[in-house]
Amino acid sequence: MTNAAALAPERTAPRKRDADATRAAILAAAKVHFAKSGYDGAYLRDIAAEAGVDAALINRYFGGKDGLFAAALKDSIRPDAISQWSRENFAHDVAKMMAGHAHQHVERTHAFEFLLQAATNPTTAPLLNLAVQERFMAPIRSWIGGDHVEARARLLASVFIGLLVERLIRDEPLEGSEREIFIERTAALLQSLVDK
């Protein structure tokens, strides 16, 4: 409170008037906060502050906290990535990723944390169910192909999710030979599910 200069023009130079941009800014901030703190722990005031916006705007644009959450959720499942996975590298790439720190892939980790939050909140869970089925399981099914697609897809998804959760919970990657073995075995495991 000592810097007069900072306060001089101050009065929060009223944001440029660009609805789309502010909407996007709010959404981006919301995703981060929801991921970090969950639905209840994320405060509209904080989100608004981070977006450089008054909290009342959230209500105007998203119709309240629920609406904002739903919008953020919809924006967080990106199925396009799946179809681009390469059949040869997929298993090894994923395995290597899972062996590292969660915060080495901040973007995706945030998205995943966010989804996990949605899964554990009874009001948002149904919403998530649908999204996951349509935008995650379906692409996986069509990507792996072959026999017993259902069983394999489900098992693959489980392993994938489990690796993510485990990495999230305990962010101390393995080192040395244990790390090598972990990558090797994880890759083998995933590959066997992709192959047939």
Add this chain to the structure above:
Amino acid sequence: MTNAAALAPERTAPRKRDADATRAAILAAAKVHFAKSGYDGAYLRDIAAEAGVDAALINRYFGGKDGLFAAALKDSIRPDAISQWSRENFAHDVAKMMAGHAHQHVERTHAFEFLLQAATNPTTAPLLNLAVQERFMAPIRSWIGGDHVEARARLLASVFIGLLVERLIRDEPLEGSEREIFIERTAALLQSLVDK
């Protein structure tokens, strides 16, 4: 609500004076509510009501919501079960369980939901980390034994968690041959991690 006799004394027949019993009742109710709604979503008034107790008692016995949560957490990880798993049946038993409905194992499902809630809340996560390492990972390590224990234990835990999460999210079990294949492959996968 038809039984007049039950209502006779009315005025909420002031609970029997048994500190241990009420403590236990509160704890049981708390575990259910925390599992269902998470830390923030679970309300002390609701928990107290379900335990048939005044909310103020929670403060007396557990020193507040935090204390209650910690107590519930501590009570939710039961490592003893792990060491009793049979090496031969483990993989198949788990696989079959995972192929069923989550609500077929209400007790454990609740416990797991509760832990997942703890994992996704920044204030409770550190607490969980510690508990999981000491009371879940450590027993697993010593149970599987053999080479590369670290890597295998971690992978095993991941798969285990993943199966639980997947089952929780999407509670439609597979049917028919897909179910058989799922069980078979899941069992094989688990067994290979246990064996060596």
Add this chain to the structure above:
DNA sequence: GACCTATGTCATTCCTCGTTGACATTCGCC
């Protein structure tokens, strides 16, 4: 340039929920 709407800000209200302290009652003990 005047008007009108979309956009942004501010102050306030309302509600929920954890917590607290005073009060009531039962039980163990002498």
Add this chain to the structure above:
DNA sequence: GGCGAATGTCAACGAGGAATGACATAGGTC
């Protein structure tokens, strides 16, 4: 039986946060 501590109940407080409506202003349109 009377006293004190343990147990249980009740009412009220206060913090915190979402939602609301009135107000301010930029920017396009005629």
